[in-house]
Amino acid sequence: MAALTFAVPRTVRVPRPNARRHLTGWAFVGPATLIVVGLSLFPAVWAFFISRAKWNGITAGVPVGWRNYQQLAQDPDMLAAARHTLLLTALFVPASIVLGIIVAIALNQRIRLIGFYRTCIFVPYVASAAATGILASFVFNPQFGAANDVLRHLGIPQQQFLESPSQALYVIVLIALWGEVGFTTVIYLAALQDIPKELVEAATMDGAGRWRVFRHVTLPELRPVTVFAAVWQTITAVQLFDLIYTTTRGGPLNSTQTVVYYIYELAFQTQRLGYGAAAAYLLFVVTLLLTLGIIWYSRRRGSEVF
């Protein structure tokens, strides 16, 4: 065999094994790459062109340049939606981080029933946000819901919850926490178990109490996870849709109308595709900046502390 291939003139032989190697490589990665890129990069570029047109999806679109974006900046509904999204994010992200740390520390103890507790606290995370929303609209029903019954036992006046414009958004934050705390808890639990035992022992030997160990050993060790949790939960909060759809659909009186919900309405209820695409681009850019901001801020703080 070897002698035979050797006899073939070099110029004919060279390109073949190489081309075959490239082909094999692309045969492996091609299908998945094509699907992922075809269903994200291509539509994302297309969305930009749509965002610069006035278009209902049926008749021909009219190019309008940046007018959709200019109009968005003055749209009172968009500004209200942005305010609601911001408030929701500002409440949800820190709360889910703080609760995640506390619950993870509690679940990291060697006590009886710990397996049972872990299971209970993770189960809601597995349920979909849509199902959670449907369940929540039952629990928070002002007429016969369990939430009002609990308040009654505590001697607190009955509330309207999701039907009150001043309360609905806060109730949604609570429901979102119920559904999502399992996630921050589990990543903090994993991080806690990764902290080297020697570190804690050394600090205790040096006379540090529990609180000081937590403050000066545990918390700094959790910083990378916190950055990740902050980024992840910010994206979760900004993109929250299912829960709002199945509880309030943006109401009452638009009080829970968020940017994502507004985009959905613009594009798929009122067929303003160009305007909706522009709002989606704005949301994308803001989320990206927010995410980069969190990473930048934590890096800078990290270098100051150490």
Add this chain to the structure above:
Amino acid sequence: MLRKLPFSPWHLLLMPLALLFVLPLVQMVLTSFMSNAEINQFPPKLIPTTLHLEGWRALLAETNAVRWLLNSILVSAVSVVAHLVLCSTAGYGFARLKFAGRGIAFVVVVATVMIPIQLLMIPTYLMFARIGIVDTLAAAFVPWLASAFGIFMMRQFFLSLPAELEEAALIDGCGRWRTFRSIVLPLARPAMATLAVFTLLSSWNDLLWPLIAISDDSRFTLQVGLATFQGTRHTEWSQLMAGNVLATMPLILAFLLAQRRFIATMSFSGLKG
């Protein structure tokens, strides 16, 4: 003072918390077995006096719930299988094979993670409308066939495997494809299980995309069916809760059976992020 307790003080935090997380789900199941008269009482009853099956009967007889459940199972099954096949091959290719354009292709794939679905939904809808798959089940699963996250995760896993086994097989004259199938894939079972869990969770629980892409009642997934159904018949709570049990229980049961894998998946996505 706390030292006198016969149990750890952590129970005082964890017990109420555990109940807070689980009782609403218990109430959901119990409510599906109540009569509507019982549900409308205040103060609410947690335990039904007798077992009422009206809610379940109405759900199964008057709605397309069984159809929705089958649709959900089909969409999730296709997504999981496609993910396992496509992401494992692509992950292996990016980890082990050298070919022209590998670097740039991988960077592009990973970068797509940043593009949110809200940006994609309008053009994707238009695209699917042109191909003619809007309002079919294919519209629901096509976006879930492969994901950048899956490719990235599988690549990380293959990079962590020692290459010697594969090299030995290749030297013995085993082709790339056979080496991958008979030597690498059996070693990849834990990573594949994690990928399957993650894909199942996201495709089963997806609401926004199928809500947009599907408008024919008989092609809804369970999540869409319930969400739209909730808007129209707001008062039939036993029926709605029965549907909710149907939508959450398969995954909760899967979770209880494979708790370790689920939790490993969640913490993995946190630590590698």
